[in-house]
Amino acid sequence: MNTAEAAKLLGVSISTIQRWVKQLELPMERNERGHYHFKDEDIELFKNIHEQLQNGTLLQDISQEKEKKSPRKGTVKAVENGDALVKLYAKVKDLELGLHSKADAVASYQLLQHRREIEELQNLVSSLGQQVAQLQTEITKLKGPAPSEKPLVLENSKVKRKKKNFVSSLFGF
Secondary structure (H helix, E strand, O other), X not given: OOHHHHHHHHOOOHHHHHHHHHHOOOOOEEOOOOOEEOOHHHHHHHHHHHHHHHOOOOXXXXXXXXXXXXXXXXXXXXXXXXXXXXXXXXXXXXXXXXXXXXXXXXXXXXXXXXXXXXXXXXXXXXXXXXXXXXXXXXXXXXXXXXXXXXXXXXXOOEEOOOOOOHHHHHXXX
16 A cells, blocks of 8 residues: 555554654665555554554654565675676776777867867957058048147237137037
């Protein structure tokens, strides 16, 4: 039966059953989805635990016979044949060397590719710099000589300025 059925039978919550299994480290079976699957002897064990708790025993004081410990499914058994293990290690070592060699080759290729891209960008920047310089010289040629400004005449250390009329001074012309 599953956890919900066991909890209903015992009159406790699902989380209580799960807590008992975890805190008492009970070796319960699980299905392919990882859900607990309880047998009749497991239910009897839970009834015993529930009864002890009802009598005032603390959960951590409940000692459980852990005779039910069976090897977990999916555990790896020790290899008895040492030659097979040595061959396996050699194969792994060869694969690691091949992997490192391939990684070095890829890194070298990427480095060369980046260098080539940087050189192309440097050439482009240089070309753009030359074009900017050429455009600046053309602009200075088009402007021609700067018109000579009239020198300021100072009388008594003051600059003579043209007087603005009243309307211009209001609008800031």
